[in-house]
Amino acid sequence: MTTDSRSRWLALYVLCTGMLMIVLDVTIVNVALPSIQNDLNFSPSGLAWVVNAYLIAFGGLLLLAGRLGDLFGQRRIFVSGLVGFTAASIACGAANDSGVLVVARFVQGAGGALTSAVILGLIVTMFPEPREQAKAIGVYAFVASAGGAVGLLAGGVLTEWVNWHWIFFVNVPIGAATVAAALRLLPATAGVGLRAGADVVGAVLITSALMLGVYTIVVPAAEHGWGAGRTLLCGAVSLALLAGFVVRELTAAQPLMPMRILRSKTVVGANVVQVVGAGGMFGSFFLGSLYLEHVQGYKPLEIGLAFLPVTVLMGTLSVRYSERLMTRFGGQRVLVVGLVLIGAALAGLAIAPVHATYLVDVFPAAALLGIGAGLCFPPMMGLAMAGVAPADAGLASGLVNTTGQVGGAIGLAVLSTVSTGRAATLRANGHGALDALVGGYHAAFWIAVALIGAAVVTALLTLRPTPADETEIVAPDLDDSVVVPV
Incomplete structure (x- = not known):
């Protein structure tokens, strides 16, 4: 491996570390929610804003953050976001009031948006060769998707062994080290400046x-x-x-979002799949954690361990096999198979009983979820960046992150509302507390299955099946109609 190649891969690991911090904070909080609620006296509806404040700031600002990367340089925006995210983490950990925590989580989401919006743009710039790019995107997709499951485990360890404040404080040394490494390893590309506007x-x-x-x-x-x-x-x-x-x-x-970015049917289709699919998955992690805690009596660490198969299987497929499968069968086919497996996993959770056993009722769903996510996320990311002009790489990167985070926020809100409403109805009709709670979770999981089904249909209708996906990069300084296939 040449020095240049080694530097590029080290730079990729820096980007992935930054992304891991951001994604961890989406789910690491889930395990600690009961402790946070007790300590800060959150109402049940207000508690969801500990998650939603982060997701909405994140999703709402990603497009602007991606565009800022094109204007001011992607490394500068990546580092600025990390600094803001780390500072907000200190405020979250030190919060002794519910309102302070929600505001700090919003600021955290804004920093996360700046950091993550430009990562895919940096990757496609640093890895122009198709096979290397596919492998790099596979590593990134694993971190971006598996981070949620890692967050459940990390949240369980920190909450049970220390206290919930440390799920935020742990970001501080990691953030500082990542900033230092980014300044040394990431390419300092110049942006086009404010002449293009924001x-x-x-x-x-x-x-x-x-x-x-x-x-x-x-x-x-x-x-x-x-x-x-x-x-x-x-x-x-x-x-x-x-x-x-x-x-x-x-x-x-x-x-903020020039319409030229939507000329590609593949880019549009991949982003629609992302927003619908994320709507099913984000809420499912949230509800799955609550099901294991409130119904099965799992402790925070046990919840994290229960979802560990998701991380292991997702990582194995994303890093070792996704590039080979995409080359052999094409991104669309691999994506569809992955989504079908995710739908099967959620259907399994939708029929999990009150008195469930881990090996029979939970583990199969976790395994299918890990395999499905490991198959579908890398091609989804690659397809979302296909055919994008280099000048719009930051914008496209911000767009695919936006659709995922917005879909996740809306999905979490919808599934939480459905679950709460159904449980209340069952209680009013005379069902026991646990039966009503499980009935609410089941209703929400079936909604999640329907969302994944819609993502499958979208992928079949909008994404082209090919033996191996052709990534098209629009040549700079040429007319938009001239494309260079690679």
């Missing part, structure tokens, strides 16, 4: 729309019903803000 208005519109949309689902819809006046009003304002964002992007001189 669509702040568009960023405000889309962030406001997403925040209000999830608030509508989690609070008024859950507390007053979907047909209540407050629910309808908040939902209407959210949709109006979203419509305003679309109009802004169509008319702005330098839009």
Whole structure:
């Protein structure tokens, strides 16, 4: 291995460490939620905002963050995000009030958006050769997807052996070391500068729309019903803000999301699959943790260990076999098989009984989930970056992260609301507490299965099956119609 090649792979590991920190914080909190609720006196509906504040800031700012990477240089934005994320982690760990924690989690999400939005753009720049690029994306996809399962284990260890504050404090030394390594190893590419503009208005519109949309689902819809006046009003304002964002992007001189990024059917299809599929998976990790704790009586560490097969199988497939399978069968076919296995895993959780055993009822679902995620995430990331102009690499990277995080936030809100509502109905009809709780989880898991099914249909209709996917890179300084196949 040449010195240049070794440096590139070391740089990839730096990027993945930064991404792992970000993704860990999505799920590491799940295991600690009961402890946080008890210590800071969160209401049941307010507790979801410990997760939602992070996800919405993250998802709402990713597009702008990706564009900032194109403007100011991707390394600069990556490092700035890490610094902000690490500082917010200190505030989260030191929080002694529920409001302070939610605000700090929002700031954490903003830092995470800056860090993660530019990673795929950096990867496709550092690894232009197709096979190396596929392998690098496989490593990244493993970290981006398996980090959720690792977070459950890490959260269990820290919560049970120390206390919940350390699920945030642990980010500080890792963040500092990653910043130092990034400044040394990542290429310092120059951005195009502010002459191209930054669509702040568009960023405000889309962030406001997403925040209000999830608030509508989690609070008024859950507390007053979907047909209540407050629910309808908040939902209407959210949709109006979203419509305003679309109009802004169509008319702005330098839009946050130029419409040229949507010319590729493959890019659009991969992002739709991402948003729908993430809607099913994010909420499922959240509800799966609650099911194991409240119904099966698992301790935090036991919850993390229960999901360990997800991480192991996902890592094995993503890092060792995904590039070979994509080369042999094509990204679309591998993606569809992975999604079908994820759907089967969620269906298994949807029928798990009150008195479940791990080996019979939980482990098979965890194994299928790990295999499915290991198969589907690398091709999804690769397809989402296919055919993107080098000048838009940061934007495309931000877009694919946005669709995943927004889908996850909405999915979490919807599944949590469905689960709570169904459980309340069953209790009102005379069912016991545990039976009602499990019935609520089952209803939510079946919704998740339906979302994964929709992702499968989308992949079949919009993504082209080929013996091996052809990645197209638009040559710089040429007309958009000229593409160079690699």
